[in-house]
Structures are given as C-alpha cells and as structure tokens.
Amino acid sequence: MNNITLAPVQPDQPSHLMPVFGRQPISFVRGRGSYLYTEDGTEYLDALTGIAVCGLGHAHPVIAEAIAEQAATLIHTSNIYEVPWQTAAAQKLAEVSGMEEIFFSNSGAESNEGAIKIARKFGFLQGIAHPKIIVADRSFHGRTMATLAATGNKKIQEGFGPLVEGFIRVPFGDIEAIEEAAIHHPDIVAILVEPIQGEGGVNTAPQGFSYLEEIRQICNQHNWLMMLDEVQTGNGRTGKYFAYQHTNIIPDVLTTAKGLGNGFPIGAVMTQGRGVGVLTAGNHGSTYSGTALGSRVVYTVIDLMQKENIVANAAEIGSYLVDQLRTQLADQNVIVRGFGMMIGIELPKACSELVEIARDEYHLIINVTAGNVVRLLPTLNMTHEQADDLLKRLVPAIKNFLAV
Ligand SMILES: Cc1ncc(COP(=O)(O)O)c(C=O)c1O
Structure with a gap:
C-alpha cells in the first residue's frame, strides 16, 4: 500500500486551484455511513451527502470492495x-x-x-x-x-x-x-x-x-x-x-x-x-x-x-423526518417541504449563516439554497436512530438562529 499522508491544508497556504468554489474552512479525511470525520477525529452528521451523491453513505464496504477489485482487474x-x-x-x-x-x-x-x-x-x-x-x-x-x-x-x-x-x-x-x-x-x-x-x-x-x-x-x-x-x-x-x-x-x-x-x-x-x-x-x-x-x-x-430495499427506507425515514420537523418546528413560522430524503425547510429570513452554525456548534452538515431554504439530502439508508440524531442537532440550530 502507498501510505501517503497529506499535511492538513492551512488557511493561508497558497493554492493553485482555480478559485471557482466558495469553500468552507474545514476538510474531512474519512467517512463512514452518515458520518464524516476531520483529521482530529471529530464526528459530523452529514445531512448533505456531497449534495445528493453518497446516498448509500460514505465508504460503503460493498462499493469500496467492488471499486478496489475492479481497479485491480x-x-x-x-x-x-x-x-x-x-x-x-x-x-x-x-x-x-x-x-x-x-x-x-x-x-x-x-x-x-x-x-x-x-x-x-x-x-x-x-x-x-x-x-x-x-x-x-x-x-x-x-x-x-x-x-x-x-x-x-x-x-x-x-x-x-x-x-x-x-x-x-x-x-x-x-x-x-x-x-x-x-x-x-x-x-x-x-x-x-x-x-x-x-x-x-x-x-x-x-x-x-x-x-x-x-x-x-x-x-x-x-x-x-x-x-x-x-x-x-x-x-x-x-x-x-x-x-x-x-x-x-x-x-x-x-x-x-x-x-x-x-x-x-x-x-x-x-x-x-x-x-x-x-x-x-x-x-x-x-x-x-x-x-x-x-x-x-x-x-x-x-x-x-x-x-436492501433502500428506496422504501428513504420514503419511510424521509416522511418521519418531515413529520418530526413539522411538529418540532410548528411554532417557528417555517415551511417544511419534502419527498423521501430531499427535504427543504423554508425559513422566514435569509439563513446562509446557519450552515456555519450547524457545522461548528452542532457538528451537522447542511446546505442553504435559494437564500432561505435549509436543504437536507441525507443518506437513503439512514436508520431511525440516525434520523433522531439529525433532528437533535438541527431543530435547536434552527430555533436558536430564528430566536435572534
Ligand atoms: C437538477 C440538476 N441538474 C444538473 C446538475 C449538474 O450536475 P453536475 O454538477 O454533476 O454537472 C445538478 C447539480 O447540482 C442538478 O441538481
């Protein structure tokens, strides 16, 4: 195995990358299922999955094995x-x-x-x-x-x-x-x-x-x-x-x-x-x-x-999340829209800062689109326990944000 370890990127390090992306000051070095990890081992719940990409979660062992075997063939x-x-x-x-x-x-x-x-x-x-x-x-x-x-x-x-x-x-x-x-x-x-x-x-x-x-x-x-x-x-x-x-x-x-x-x-x-x-x-x-x-x-x-009946799971957990969000945010003047694991929570004000607040204070990865819509695109094979973990982080993040 080629064990190359990269030094963490420093904020003031000169870069040769074309500056087309607005990047957040964080990098993840490892993932497992619905969670991402930074170099120091801090765990983040990933409710974005690379913007609707890693539906089966990060580092899925069966997919990793298929890639490794095919790459070697x-x-x-x-x-x-x-x-x-x-x-x-x-x-x-x-x-x-x-x-x-x-x-x-x-x-x-x-x-x-x-x-x-x-x-x-x-x-x-x-x-x-x-x-x-x-x-x-x-x-x-x-x-x-x-x-x-x-x-x-x-x-x-x-x-x-x-x-x-x-x-x-x-x-x-x-x-x-x-x-x-x-x-x-x-x-x-x-x-x-x-x-x-x-x-x-x-x-x-x-x-x-x-x-x-x-x-x-x-x-x-x-x-x-x-x-x-x-x-x-x-x-x-x-x-x-x-x-x-x-x-x-x-x-x-x-x-x-x-x-x-x-x-x-x-x-x-x-x-x-x-x-x-x-x-x-x-x-x-x-x-x-x-x-x-x-x-x-x-x-x-x-x-x-x-x-693994993943699509049925996405429908079930997605509607659980939407129901819970509607109930737990009932007094917050928000509109929750969702089909399966594609969920938008429209807030009454612009909320791009919520991405940083959720990440740094609640270790939750989300995205904001159209200025005031929190977008959740979690793993499709998420368990009920993980969905509750998501709610436990997201609901207070939104409530505290809207309280100020
Ligand atoms: C509906 C839709 N179409 C097309 C694209 C473009 O896909 P890609 O970034 O893979 O080119 C996206 C990406 O977000 C999308 O959401």
Missing part, C-alpha cells in the same frame, strides 16, 4: 470494444427506470448536454431548422455552455455570453405558459424540467407531481419530447427510484448522475418512446462513457438498493 478499455460491465449496468438501470436506451456520461451537466442534443436531433429529423426547448424559471441543469443557458439563473449565465440559443423559459408549474409558447413557436421540440427543483429551493410545482402528467399530455399532443432532469431527484432520493414514478407517466428522455455512482463520477442519459433511435452511430460519445470501473459501480449501487 481492469479500469478502462474503450467503447470501440464491448464492455460487459457497461451492458450489465445498463440492464440494471433500465430495470429500475423503465427506460430503453442508455448512454453513460460523467456528470449531470454532461447528461443534460446529451438530452439537449437528442432534442435538437429529434427536431432535425423532422426538418426543423431551429429547434427550441422549453425550460423553467429557477431551474438548474449544469455549468457547461448549453446547460447554463438552459438554467434559469442569471447569475450562473453572467459573463458567458453569447448564450447557446434555442431555450424558451416559462414559470415552473405554469401549464398555460407552455400552451402559450406552443402557439407562438411552431419549432418547439421538447420540454426539459426537474420534477423537484433542488438548487431552486426544493420546489415542486404548485400542482405537485400532476404537473408532470400535464406536461406528458402536452408533449403527446404536440409530438414533443418530455425530458426530465433527475440528476438530483433520481436514484431513490425522493422515495421512488425516479421522481416521475410518483406518477403514472414516463418521460421520453431522462437524465441522472449524482447518486448513480454514490460518489464515483458517472451519469446517464436515457430514452424510451419517441426518444429511442434519435442518436445513432457517430452522433455522440465520450472517452470515459461507461468504463468498466464506473459501470461496475453503477451495477453495485443499484444491486444494493434493490437487495
């Missing part, structure tokens, strides 16, 4: 050959999603790039020269050129013009606005939305998941592709394998990443229905698409989720 060949683990991972993912064709990517943004390419090619095949995609206000689809243009946040787009064109923006949840767009733009080919807007503040549409059913109907009516971004909501996060499974519909194009590899960087863009057959040989690719190592991780994650 074969990491990567190329997609100019058959990759048996890729075929097996696609089979598993098709089983849990109901999708038919799968392309493995390396991130959420890259999965959405694939979806945008599918929509454009879908238009091209019908002779539409300038195909347009409907996207929502306050959406987040990634940081690449096309996905930042699709994203409904001006701050993310600022400085990167000219933006990729071909997106029509409507308010999230507003079906009339979509129908209105259909009247004015005969060249629309697809709608791309998140079932729950994660970065936007853990928002479902005002009409809940029936928004997705309404979109499905409009897409059928106009021969558009229904495309769902489940980068954050997928892989069991909301108490179903994918969030659209809270309804009876299925999208034509589905993207995911984050929890798909439990921390190993891998994503997927999937098609069924009218999305099938749009991309053909030579239309898309990536050197790292579905490496033997990445694919084995996906296979192992899905296999574990199935064998």
Whole structure:
C-alpha cells in the first residue's frame, strides 16, 4: 500500500486551484455511513451527502470492495470494444427506470448536454431548422455552455455570453405558459424540467407531481419530447427510484448522475418512446462513457438498493423526518417541504449563516439554497436512530438562529 499522508491544508497556504468554489474552512479525511470525520477525529452528521451523491453513505464496504477489485482487474478499455460491465449496468438501470436506451456520461451537466442534443436531433429529423426547448424559471441543469443557458439563473449565465440559443423559459408549474409558447413557436421540440427543483429551493410545482402528467399530455399532443432532469431527484432520493414514478407517466428522455455512482463520477442519459433511435452511430460519445470501473459501480449501487430495499427506507425515514420537523418546528413560522430524503425547510429570513452554525456548534452538515431554504439530502439508508440524531442537532440550530 502507498501510505501517503497529506499535511492538513492551512488557511493561508497558497493554492493553485482555480478559485471557482466558495469553500468552507474545514476538510474531512474519512467517512463512514452518515458520518464524516476531520483529521482530529471529530464526528459530523452529514445531512448533505456531497449534495445528493453518497446516498448509500460514505465508504460503503460493498462499493469500496467492488471499486478496489475492479481497479485491480481492469479500469478502462474503450467503447470501440464491448464492455460487459457497461451492458450489465445498463440492464440494471433500465430495470429500475423503465427506460430503453442508455448512454453513460460523467456528470449531470454532461447528461443534460446529451438530452439537449437528442432534442435538437429529434427536431432535425423532422426538418426543423431551429429547434427550441422549453425550460423553467429557477431551474438548474449544469455549468457547461448549453446547460447554463438552459438554467434559469442569471447569475450562473453572467459573463458567458453569447448564450447557446434555442431555450424558451416559462414559470415552473405554469401549464398555460407552455400552451402559450406552443402557439407562438411552431419549432418547439421538447420540454426539459426537474420534477423537484433542488438548487431552486426544493420546489415542486404548485400542482405537485400532476404537473408532470400535464406536461406528458402536452408533449403527446404536440409530438414533443418530455425530458426530465433527475440528476438530483433520481436514484431513490425522493422515495421512488425516479421522481416521475410518483406518477403514472414516463418521460421520453431522462437524465441522472449524482447518486448513480454514490460518489464515483458517472451519469446517464436515457430514452424510451419517441426518444429511442434519435442518436445513432457517430452522433455522440465520450472517452470515459461507461468504463468498466464506473459501470461496475453503477451495477453495485443499484444491486444494493434493490437487495436492501433502500428506496422504501428513504420514503419511510424521509416522511418521519418531515413529520418530526413539522411538529418540532410548528411554532417557528417555517415551511417544511419534502419527498423521501430531499427535504427543504423554508425559513422566514435569509439563513446562509446557519450552515456555519450547524457545522461548528452542532457538528451537522447542511446546505442553504435559494437564500432561505435549509436543504437536507441525507443518506437513503439512514436508520431511525440516525434520523433522531439529525433532528437533535438541527431543530435547536434552527430555533436558536430564528430566536435572534
Ligand atoms: C437538477 C440538476 N441538474 C444538473 C446538475 C449538474 O450536475 P453536475 O454538477 O454533476 O454537472 C445538478 C447539480 O447540482 C442538478 O441538481
């Protein structure tokens, strides 16, 4: 074994890293399940899991073993050959999603790039020269050129013009606005939305998941592709394998990443229905698409989720957490929103400092999004005991914060 020990990063140490991240002054050197540890052994309850990534917890022994074994056997060949683990991972993912064709990517943004390419090619095949995609206000689809243009946040787009064109923006949840767009733009080919807007503040549409059913109907009516971004909501996060499974519909194009590899960087863009057959040989690719190592991780994650009934656990513990938060914070003027282990607590005031307070005073890792929404994305296999531990830290942190 190569036992290299790194010296802890000092706050004033010069860095060669591009300063694109606002980093907190803490680093974790080890994790186990729902907990993270600093160099000195201090334990933190991780209610964020790398932003909806490590759903099965940190350093999961079965996943660690699969990675180690595959790394010592074969990491990567190329997609100019058959990759048996890729075929097996696609089979598993098709089983849990109901999708038919799968392309493995390396991130959420890259999965959405694939979806945008599918929509454009879908238009091209019908002779539409300038195909347009409907996207929502306050959406987040990634940081690449096309996905930042699709994203409904001006701050993310600022400085990167000219933006990729071909997106029509409507308010999230507003079906009339979509129908209105259909009247004015005969060249629309697809709608791309998140079932729950994660970065936007853990928002479902005002009409809940029936928004997705309404979109499905409009897409059928106009021969558009229904495309769902489940980068954050997928892989069991909301108490179903994918969030659209809270309804009876299925999208034509589905993207995911984050929890798909439990921390190993891998994503997927999937098609069924009218999305099938749009991309053909030579239309898309990536050197790292579905490496033997990445694919084995996906296979192992899905296999574990199935064998250990993890999605049902996420639904159960998630609704316990939401009920408890509503009860324990009943007198605090907060709104608790949640599906499975994707929970947002909207506070009556901006609360970005709560991240630091929770971390330093309660050893609890959380995130704040949309300025005043505490976002919880805990492990999907969390126990009741750990959920109580989370509440024991979070509830007083919020109460004390709101008291001043
Ligand atoms: C809904 C959604 N789409 C896309 C992305 C981008 O994923 P990645 O950061 O892996 O590119 C994210 C990341 O937060 C996301 O939440």
